[in-house]
Amino acid sequence: MKRDALERNQVWLYLAAVVAGLGAGSVAPGLAPSMELLLWPSLALLLYATFTQVPLAHLPAAFRDMRFMSAVLVGNFLVLPVLVWGLTAFVPEDPAVQLGVLLVLLVPCTDWFITFAHQAGGDVRRAIVATPVVLVIQIVLLPLYLWLFMGDGLAVRLSAGRMAAAFLSIIVVPLVLAGLTERWAEQSGVRGERLIQRLGALPVPLLGFVVLLIAGSQVEAVLGSLDLFRGVLAPFVVFLAGAAVCGVVLGRAFSLPPDQARTLLFSFSTRNSFVVLPLALALPPGWEAAGLVIVFQSLIELFGMLLFLWLVPRVLMPFRGT
Structure with a gap:
């Protein structure tokens, strides 16, 4: 199956992976x-393939359009964290659940939001240019957000050393290797371009495989967390609605044309679920719910994107005369 077909049908692939994993584990x-x-080498390969699609070598180019970048940064790192903080009041008081919600909702997406923006008629070039900036900033700010929302005792309860090891091995190492791969590809002409294109076809099937492994290895936890999923469903849906409103409001406030505003909205409404998933899976025993919450959010988000692909270009941000 070609990359475009995989991306169009990814929500069904992930659902099938969940069912297959639960069946195999049972x-x-x-x-x-x-x-x-x-699971761990699969996650590392997934993130490596994903990071090769982020133009890490082109960070300076992102700041040539300060109006669009300002809207992206203000929405993702100032407005939406306030929304997330408000939603935590409606999340079950289980610390693992709250951590999972914070991890996944505080980090904006740097991969499939480009696909959704493209399918909705957004500005793909600006989406691509913004991704490395968003990735770097979220990695820097996530510990600060967690400290603000969960307090000083979080690092002690979560075994900071174990989290740091997971961060270095599953996120930093693939990120560095991806950057080296991109540099080699730029110097290698057509051969390098072909490699990057082939790697670009891997994230969807790899994420499906990762979801299958999680469901299969945590089948008892998944089946025992149905009440938990009901408890976080409403906050996740409200986040999607709030992100859409934020996209519309900031798009108008920054006087963005419709294609840029559409890209902005998809940046706000999609989250970097499988970048923070390794951190959740590295948590000590008793915190398994954090990883399950992140996987659940990604499924809710994908169904939301199916709705947004119809709603955004037709109702929320139509071009003039359409």
Whole structure:
């Protein structure tokens, strides 16, 4: 299946992966240790393939259009964190659940939002240029947000050393390797371009495989968390609605044309779920709910994007005369 077809049908692929993983974990529970063993290298490969699609070498280009970048940064790192803080009042008081919600809602997407923006008639060039800036800033600010929302005791309760090891091995190393790959590709002409294109086809199937491994290795936790999922469904839906409103308001406040405003809205409404997923999976025993919450949010988000792909160009941000 080609990349475009994979991206159009990714929500169904992920749902099938969840069902397959739950089925495999239920029928053959002895597979759980093997699935857990495969999970970490699969995550590292997933993030490496994803990061190669982020133009890390072109960070300075992002600041040539300060109006669009200002809207992206203000919305993602000032306005939406306030919305997330308000939503935590409606999240179950379980610290693992709250951490999972914070992890996933505080980090803007740097990959599939480009696809959704393109499908909705957004400005893909600006989306691509903005992604490395958004990625770097979210990595820097996430610890600050968690400290503000959860307090000083968080690092002690979560084993900061274990989290740091996961961050370095699953996020930093793939990020550095992706940057080196991009530099080599730019110097290698057509051969390098082909490699980047081939790597670009990997994130969707790899994420499906990761979701299958999580569902299969955590089948008891998943089946035991149905009440938990009901408890976070409303906050996730409200976040999508709030992100859409934020996109419309800031698009008008910064006088962005419709294609740029559409890109802005999809930047606000999509989150970097599988970038923070390794951090959640590295948590000590008793915090498994954080990872499950992140996977659940990504599924809710994908259904929301199916709605937004119809709603944004037709109702929220139509071109003049349409």
